[in-house]
Amino acid sequence: MPPASDQKTGLELKTLGHRIRHHRIQKDLTLDELGALVGVAGSQLSLIENGKREPKLSLLQAIADAVGTNVTDLISGEPPNQRAALEIELERAQSSQLFRQLGIAPVKVSKGLSDETIASIIGLHRELQRRESEAIATPEEARRANTELRLRQRAADNHLPAIEELAERQLKAAGHTSGALTHRTVSIMAEQLGFELLYVNDLPASTRSITDIENGRIYLPPASIPGGHGLRSMALQAMAHRLLGHERPTDYADFLQQRLEINYYAACCLIPQTAAVAFLEQARKDRNLAVEDFRDAFGVTHEAAGMRMTNLLTAHLGMRLHFLRVGGEGQVERVYENDGLPLPEDVTGAIEGQIVCRRFSARSAFEQQNRTTEHYQYTDTPAGTFWCSTQTGSRSTGEFSITVGVPFDDAKWWRGRETSARAVSTCPDESCCRRPPGAADSRWRGKAWPSARVHTHIFSPLPRGAFPGVDDLEVFEFLERHADS
Incomplete structure (x- = not known):
């Protein structure tokens, strides 16, 4: 028995078997007649032709001589005829994980099963595979x-x-x-x-x-x-x-x-690593780290500069940080954090799509009169105090903000650390910014009927296809x- 790594796969053995059968029938030989010529029982040849046993090279050579061909021809990966190609494709489909998950018994191929029937079954398998690849995820x-x-x-x-x-x-x-x-x-x-x-x-x-x-x-x-x-x-x-x-x-x-x-x-x-790390190290030495300087040095967007900092600051400068892109309605669109900033999560642990605290600079920056410069803020949270820098922008789908921030102890390396802007967030406690104050709640509860704006995106199906x-x-x-x- 050859090593496992040298053994042929089931489909390779099937193809080999089909080629041997094709040449045997062309020579008008029965299994027993070919067996007599090569020195094995017809039942053993049947196992080989059905892809259930791998023949030794010496037996392959004997079979090739008996049917008037060569070993290279027998071990070719090409099916010998259309019927063989159909049977091999059906076996491949029925051995796939997708089909096995259905728990349906595979179709057994017999001489009485027409080419048209096999082709129809294969067509169903192809459509099943196509639909599976389209419905890539819920x-x-x-x-x-x-x-x-x-x-x-x-x-x-x-x-x-x-x-x-x-x-x-x-x-x-x-x-x-x-x-x-x-x-x-x-x-x-x-x-x-x-x-x-x-x-x-x-x-x-x-x-x-x-x-x-x-x-x-x-x-x-x-x-x-x-x-x-x-x-x-x-x-x-x-x-x-x-x-x-x-x-x-x-x-x-x-x-x-x-x-x-x-x-x-x-x-x-x-923003190549070598040049970027040298730039950031010098800026930290000068206590003048700033997203806008990093952005301008490499000619990229504010968002690209902020996100690139997440790749480099921890790995090369030992500084933990957070990055947020937040939409005009307060929804998190992109996020990275390894500094412990408390962020809203759903039951799956997902942060994207959740609404951040009103006290965060990522939202309060939308209220600023001057949006052309970075807005700096300290925020006290249940997990500690964080400093951050926020820049707002706009696009066809509305406003957004880009925030990069660090724990209080690392603010000393950043431009804008001297800001007096400070906020307190107790989220996820709903009394922080979600639950109305007691007086307002008592006055208006049951006396208002807002007409809600329907966010149509919640009805949109997830994009389908291998490339959604x-x-x-x-x-x-x-x-x-x-x-x-």
Whole structure:
């Protein structure tokens, strides 16, 4: 018996058996007749032809000689005919984990089972697989997957050394040494991977970019779209899929992991670790850490700079911190914390979508008259006092704020530490900012009837597909339009 690593798989044995049977029938030999020629019982050959036993090489050679072919032909991975191909595909489908989970007995293939019947059953299996890949997760599964990913990143201090090193190698190979990463350098990085960056006006609305692997093209929105950092980031993310060897996502958790990794790679290229750590170390030495300085030094967005700090401050400067992107209605849209800041969670442990305390700077900053500069604040919480810096912004979907903060003891390294703005939050105690004061409650309870605004997004199904929300029809039509251009 050969070592386990050398044994053929069940499907390989099935294909081998089909090829032996094909050549035997072409020679008009019965099992017993071929068995007599090669020195084994017909029943033993039957087991081999049915893929239930692996023949020794010496027996394979004897069979090949007897049917007038060679061993290489017998062990070919190609089914010998259409019927064999159908039977092998059906066996593959019926041995899949998806089918086994159904608890349905597999169909036994016999001579009386027509090709049309097998093809119809295979069609049902293909549709089952397609629907399974589309319904990639329920909303609850997606939230749990996102929470698990956030917790894993927190345990790793949100630092991925292998991707950091990969990015620095790619930057060096493209000739980037210092300063903001240019579009030209990003183009060179793409060329070194065998891709050309093309800017087009007709990208499907469900996509940010499309990579044509066959023709070596990465399609991006027009370069005239405001915010060039976005185009650099999108191109780098598309390249990251290839560099990191990503395969088609198998579930929503896999999709989220891939998205995190490509975002991380893009951030490493736009704000390279070596230069970024040197900048942050000097700023701490000067007691002048500031998100806006970090942002401007590398030519990225305020959000990108703040999020990049979560990758580097703990791993390299030993400083714990938190990052929040909060929408205009107080909902958490993106979050990272490893400093113990008390944040709202649902029963699954998810923070995204929860409403943060009204006392947090992430919400109170919307009330500021001057929003062009960072807003600094100390906040006393049940977990201690935290200092933070918040910058607000706007987009087509409304306002948002970006907050980076640290525990009180580390505020001494940051610009804005001298602020006198201070708030007290006792959340999750509902009396903090959710429950009306006693007098107001007594006066208005039962005497008001507000008309609630329905948040239609709660009725929206989770995007389907291996790449959630992407319309394959639009993507393939797009590629057809551009294939010969």
